[in-house]
Amino acid sequence: LSNFDLSSIPVKDSMIDAEIVAHVQLQNPLEHALLVLTKTGYNAVPVLDLESKFCGIISKSNIVEEMFGIEQIEVSRLHEKKVEDVMESDVPTITEQDSLEKALHILINYSFVCVVDEEEKMQGIYTRREILKQIRNEFYR
Amino acid sequence: LSNFDLSSIPVKDSMIDAEIVAHVQLQNPLEHALLVLTKTGYNAVPVLDLESKFCGIISKSNIVEEMFGIEQIEVSRLHEKKVEDVMESDVPTITEQDSLEKALHILINYSFVCVVDEEEKMQGIYTRREILKQIRNEFYR
Numbered sequence: 001l002s003n004f005d006l007s008s009i010p011v012k013d014s015m016i017d018a019e020i021v022a023h024v025q026l027q028n029p030l031e032h033a034l035l036v037l038t039k040t041g042y043n044a045v046p047v048l049d050l051e052s053k054f055c056g057i058i059s060k061s062n063i064v065e066e067m068f069g070i071e072q073i074e075v076s077r078l079h080e081k082k083v084e085d086v087m088e089s090d091v092p093t094i095t096e097q098d099s100l101e102k103a104l105h106i107l108i109n110y111s112f113v114c115v116v117d118e119e120e121k122m123q124g125i126y127t128r129r130e131i132l133k134q135i136r137n138e139f140y141r
Numbered sequence: 142l143s144n145f146d147l148s149s150i151p152v153k154d155s156m157i158d159a160e161i162v163a164h165v166q167l168q169n170p171l172e173h174a175l176l177v178l179t180k181t182g183y184n185a186v187p188v189l190d191l192e193s194k195f196c197g198i199i200s201k202s203n204i205v206e207e208m209f210g211i212e213q214i215e216v217s218r219l220h221e222k223k224v225e226d227v228m229e230s231d232v233p234t235i236t237e238q239d240s241l242e243k244a245l246h247i248l249i250n251y252s253f254v255c256v257v258d259e260e261e262k263m264q265g266i267y268t269r270r271e272i273l274k275q276i277r278n279e280f281y282r
């Protein structure tokens with residue numbers, strides 16, 4: 001029926017290149033990160049350090065949760081805290097040579113996964129939308 | 142290799158039942174909607190009317206964009222505006238009998254799709270995570 005084999009296709013061919021991946025820096029204040037997320041329209045983006053090494057993921061949720069004070073929404077915390085204070089650093093990454101099958105397992109739990117080289121520099125991201133398009137093209141072109 | 146055929150599997154079997162789908166009402170103020178989204182941890186949820194009919198989707202983005210005033214973050218707008226003022230109403234829906242193939246096409250552009258009956262009442266949602274799990278189980282159990 002189909003010799004569709006995700007384990008033989010490397011991520012490299014269909015990943016979103018680092019150049020067009022919106023991201024923030026470890027040291028950015030949360031207010032800046034929220035602005036980036038709002039302007040780009042993404043719910044979560046990678047966090048890089050000054051050498052473009054992947055450090056984690058920051059989401060709108062991480063930031064908005066920080067705003068909810070005891071009684072009401074408190075915007076001041078957004079000036080005080082930084083990306084590195086609230087980001088999620090314990091997230092899986094893959095390399096360009098890894099297969100779509102490996103990406104599939106990760107994308108069940110994460111809406112995107114960062115592609116990094118041997119020095120942990122971000123080369124791109126691979127998203128659920130990309131893998132679903134690949135699957136649709138294989139089965140239903 | 143595999144007789145995996147998404148067009149023959151109805152959504153019904155693997156959808157997330159309406160009972161456990163977080164949602165908000167048309168008339169809720171945005172502050173309430175933001176609290177629901179923050180507490181549940183979801184970036185977007187369905188919007189229902191008083192008869193449980195599906196009306197649209199509201200996302201954290203819709204609400205956070207509303208907060209960005211001319212000079213700074215203005216929380217007051219969240220008390221003034223309602224869910225129906227900022228939600229996205231022009232979104233596709235499917236029925237219980239629709240196939241995973243039909244869901245796949247929609248899930249390329251939306252992270253979830255609402256399942257409705259003939260009266261537009263929400264019966265559940267079908268998500269990217271669900272379809273990716275189904276695909277993984279078919280190919281890589």
Ligand SMILES: Nc1ncnc2c1ncn2[C@@H]1O[C@@H]2COP(=O)(O)O[C@H]3[C@@H](O)[C@H](n4cnc5c(N)ncnc54)O[C@@H]3COP(=O)(O)O[C@H]2[C@H]1O
Pocket residue numbers: 016020021022023040041042043044045046111112125127128129130184249250251252
């Ligand atoms: N500006 C836009 N135009 C058209 N559709 C849009 C869009 N923004 C979001 N979407 C749609 O909404 C889905 C979820 O976006 P979200 O921002 O939660 O989650 C995104 C975001 O966290 C991240 N992402 C995607 N592209 C990115 C980029 N260029 N830079 C940084 N992060 C990105 O990967 C996640 C999954 O993305 P995916 O494409 O699978 O899925 C996207 C896409 O189908």
Ligand SMILES: Nc1ncnc2c1ncn2[C@@H]1O[C@@H]2COP(=O)(O)O[C@H]3[C@@H](O)[C@H](n4cnc5c(N)ncnc54)O[C@@H]3COP(=O)(O)O[C@H]2[C@H]1O
Pocket residue numbers: 043108109110111157161162163164181182183184185186187252253266268269270271
């Ligand atoms: N509390 C939690 N526990 C574990 N993992 C979590 C989680 N919240 C989010 N995730 C993970 O993050 C993905 C994106 O969530 P998001 O809230 O942007 O996007 C969600 C959300 O907008 C909506 N959604 C999912 N379950 C829902 C529910 N029970 N009620 C209302 N909306 C739901 O469907 C979208 C896609 O969901 P999907 O499961 O494919 O994908 C989810 C899931 O893999």
